[in-house]
Amino acid sequence: MSVATAPRAAKTITRPGGTLYRGHEGMWSWVLHRITGVAIFFFLLVHILDTALVRVSPEAYNAIMASYKTPLMGLGEIALVGAILFHALNGLRIIAIDYWRKGVKYQRAMFWTVVGVWAVLMAAFVPRQIIMILSEVPA
Amino acid sequence: MMTTIETPRSPYARTPRRGVNWEKAGWIYMRVSGVILVVLILGHLFVNMVLGEGVKGIDFAFVAGKWASPFWQVWDVTMLWLALIHGANGMRTIVNDYATTRGMRGTLKTLIGVSAVSLIILGTLVATTFDPCPVVPADQLELLPSFCETL
Ligand code: HEM
Secondary structure (H helix, E strand, C coil): CCCCCHHHHHCCCCCCCCCCCCCHHHHHHHHHHHHHHHHHHHHHHHHHHHHHHHHCCHHHHHHHHHHHCCHHHHHHHHHHHHHHHHHHHHHHHHHHHHHCCCCCCCHHHHHHHHHHHHHHHHHHHHHHHHHHHHCCCCC | CCCCCCCCCCCCCCCCCCCCCHHHHHHHHHHHHHHHHHHHHHHHHHHHHHCCCHHHHCCHHHHHHHHCCHHHHHHHHHHHHHHHHHHHHHHHHHHHHHCCCHHHHHHHHHHHHHHHHHHHHHHHHHHHCCCCCCCCCHHHHHHCCHHHHHC
16 A cells, blocks of 8 residues: 555645635635726726717717716726726736746735735825815816 | 557646647736736826826816827727737636536627627727817817817
8 A cells, every 4th residue: 555645644734735726815816806807897898988989079078077077986996996906916916926936935925915015006096086086176 | 469558647648639729828818918908007097097187187188188199099009909808808717617508608708709899899990080179069169189279
């Protein structure tokens, strides 16, 4: 009988081994990447249609754009920018995992780097966006 | 006659397949387009949502100002193609993962494909045939970018 598996079984495995995508940061980043990807896709469909109104008339385009400038939509834009930034940064992390030799080893550190950079970019964008949507700039 | 017996526990070898490996091409496309999209989309967001008055500054004159330059036309059309194909291919993966019947998979993937192709055509036409100074009724003249006055 072979005992080849013995040393492996003797080691205490605290996390499910063998797959980067099972549990913990590896899994949750994947869930978020999927949800943000779908959300951005549907927004993009709408966004091409609203932009197409520049070809109808300046009046039609400005009317649709006015609806993007309300406080409620302003919050929606924060969510959208948040989703895009996460998907973009985590996308770079996925690419690094797949192509960089040490990618798998550092995937957890890279996830928290993504979260950190995301937080910094959002901290720069959100206050500005809130001031902008509450200001009385003639639409 | 000799029979070749494979070495026990030899690593699994894929059966060689002929032709283009489209699934692999798609996998690579997601990554290549992703890297380019980071630049295009973050640049797009910065210029439209952060500079100037942010979203409040976006109106016909703003778009006309951008698309009067081939630089932004090329930027936006490239972004349109890369993002829609990337998004549609990503949606295809998700449909393959969750849709359980053949009919549902086919229907959803057809819908994704049709929307992506028609919006790529629409978007490309809009950005490339755009006229920043269209003929408008007198009461809409003020909606045009200021450079139209000199024409
Ligand atoms: C900003 C730059 C972007 C980067 C760096 C990026 C990167 C990636 C990467 C690496 C994948 C993984 C593919 C795989 O696992 O095989 C992916 C999936 C996906 N992306 Fe993007 N992407 C970007 C923008 C977008 C945009 C604009 C959309 C929507 C139009 C989008 C929608 C999707 C979808 C739906 C998936 C599939 C998710 C899944 O299979 O779980 N992405 N992206």
